[in-house]
Amino acid sequence: MTRVVVDRERCMSSGICEMEAPEVFELDDDGVLQVRQPADVSQVATAVRACPTGALALVD
Amino acid sequence: MPTPTLDAIDLSDREFWGAPPDQRHAVFDLLRRESPFAFFAEPVIPYIEPGAGYHAVTRYADVEAISCRPALFASGSGAVSIADMPPDLNEFYGSLISMDDPRHGKIRRIVAKAFTPRVLEKLVGNVQAVADDVVALARQKAGGGDGSIDVVADLAAPIPLRVICDMMGIPDDDRAMVLKQSNVILSGGDPELIEDEEYAVTAFLQAGEALARLMTRLAAERRSRPADDLTTALVTTEVDGERLTSQEIASFFILLLVAGNETTRNAISQGVLALSEHPAERDRWAADPGLTRTAVEEIVRWTSPITWMRRTATQDVELSGRSFPAGSKFLLFYGAANRDPAVFADPHRLDLARDPNPHVGFGSRGPHFCLGAHLARREIGVAFRAFAEQLPDLEVSGEPARLQSSFVNGLKRLPARLTGPR
Numbered sequence: 001m002t003r004v005v006v007d008r009e010r011c012m013s014s015g016i017c018e019m020e021a022p023e024v025f026e027l028d029d030d031g032v033l034q035v036r037q038p039a040d041v042s043q044v045a046t047a048v049r050a051c052p053t054g055a056l057a058l059v060d
Numbered sequence: 061m062p063t064p065t066l067d068a069i070d071l072s073d074r075e076f077w078g079a080p081p082d083q084r085h086a087v088f089d090l091l092r093r094e095s096p097f098a099f100f101a102e103p104v105i106p107y108i109e110p111g112a113g114y115h116a117v118t119r120y121a122d123v124e125a126i127s128c129r130p131a132l133f134a135s136g137s138g139a140v141s142i143a144d145m146p147p148d149l150n151e152f153y154g155s156l157i158s159m160d161d162p163r164h165g166k167i168r169r170i171v172a173k174a175f176t177p178r179v180l181e182k183l184v185g186n187v188q189a190v191a192d193d194v195v196a197l198a199r200q201k202a203g204g205g206d207g208s209i210d211v212v213a214d215l216a217a218p219i220p221l222r223v224i225c226d227m228m229g230i231p232d233d234d235r236a237m238v239l240k241q242s243n244v245i246l247s248g249g250d251p252e253l254i255e256d257e258e259y260a261v262t263a264f265l266q267a268g269e270a271l272a273r274l275m276t277r278l279a280a281e282r283r284s285r286p287a288d289d290l291t292t293a294l295v296t297t298e299v300d301g302e303r304l305t306s307q308e309i310a311s312f313f314i315l316l317l318v319a320g321n322e323t324t325r326n327a328i329s330q331g332v333l334a335l336s337e338h339p340a341e342r343d344r345w346a347a348d349p350g351l352t353r354t355a356v357e358e359i360v361r362w363t364s365p366i367t368w369m370r371r372t373a374t375q376d377v378e379l380s381g382r383s384f385p386a387g388s389k390f391l392l393f394y395g396a397a398n399r400d401p402a403v404f405a406d407p408h409r410l411d412l413a414r415d416p417n418p419h420v421g422f423g424s425r426g427p428h429f430c431l432g433a434h435l436a437r438r439e440i441g442v443a444f445r446a447f448a449e450q451l452p453d454l455e456v457s458g459e460p461a462r463l464q465s466s467f468v469n470g471l472k473r474l475p476a477r478l479t480g481p482r
Contacts, residue, residue: 012165012427013172015180019434022177031173031299052422052429054128 174293229289364395
């Protein structure tokens with residue numbers, strides 16, 4: 001099943017993904033990105049593309 | 061309008077930056093087509109040793125290729141000035157912007173913790189209230205006189221200033237000083253804001269010192285009496301057991317004030333001007349609040365409030381088949397990339413429904429992407445909806461006074477009238 005993965009080295013906690021898809025992405029109180037795997041990954045395609053540091057990817 | 065020729069172009073000439081946008085875009089179109097890494101001598105600044113010159117990067121693909129390889133194209137020797145500044149000055153004024161990994165990553169993570177969408181949501185829940193209040197004051201001013209207002213001073217400047225100051229917890233009494241000093245820092249030496257060019261560097265340093273003093277005072281107050289604001293978050297946040305030093309807090313504060321004020325202000329003022337020049341688009345947005353998401357992006361693409369950031373090659377590099385030696389300076393011209401026909405269909409058309417709109421108005425891909433992009437988007441959207449709903453009679457009534465700065469695409473004044481209900 002296709003999943004969203006975060007490259008922790010690249011993630012700068014910009015919060016852009018959370019703005020795009022708040023039901024999937026959330027920066028926690030420590031500024032660390034938490035991901036709730038979506039049932040349908042098509043809803044996060046925009047967020048993955050929008051990540052300014054290229055830290056998000058969809059993998060099978 | 062005369063057709064520009066390559067050998068007549070000098071991006072280091074201050075006059076060029078006061079010229080109307082159409083003329084500047086014609087020049088960038090020519091550069092992008094004919095000379096996408098055009099080389100220019102550095103502008104002369106009193107007391108600063110000019111360097112060897114810089115390449116003007118105008119193609120979207122090259123701006124992106126440079127931005128996403130921060131190890132090859134560094135920011136640490138200065139991202140916001142063409143000349144190399146002393147390193148301590150660089151870091152003080154540029155904060156995160158003029159920093160490379162690993163330091164950049166570390167500080168950015170500390171700051172990001174205090175700047176997540178959820179924290180912002182809580183802190184800036186009042187953007188709407190601020191915008192409503194500013195709009196009401198502008199209406200009052202117009203009603204008390206002959207209907208004239210200044211879009212910059214009465215609408216565009218106070219909204220981001222009040223939002224940033226609210227977020228940081230800046231006392232009301234200090235806010236006029238904050239506006240004045242951040243104007244000086246981002247004046248680009250414009251003669252109206254810095255009267256004597258000989259003293260530009262001094263004025264710049266004094267402005268920085270004044271803001272740093274305010275922040276040092278405020279940080280000390282928050283350490284002893286925490287409040288529900290960003291300043292408190294910045295003085296208390298730890299990453300890997302490390303906190304920001306007083307110096308880092310002061311320079312981040314300057315970054316926030318300057319970057320958070322001037323950029324959004326100019327997006328708003330230039331956006332009002334753009335809409336007045338494109339009344340069909342203005343009417344379309346006024347009639348359809350659902351257009352706001354794409355309209356905000358198009359306003360940022362169209363206005364590109366920050367004209368460039370600089371990168372410096374850390375080793376011999378190749379770009380689009382051309383070789384550049386280590387130490388080469390590149391200015392990434394975001395406004396030019398944002399009108400690149402290779403990416404944007406009909407790039408000189410303002411289209412508030414443009415989608416997708418992968419503009420680089422907040423910077424391109426990479427670790428230096430604008431930290432406040434979500435805040436800026438929110439402010440611009442709220443401001444323009446407030447104008448559409450509460451100031452439908454707003455009419456630009458005179459020529460804008462443009463800031464003569466290569467770095468900020470700014471307006472100093474934009475005369476307008478509120479004609480009243482008809």
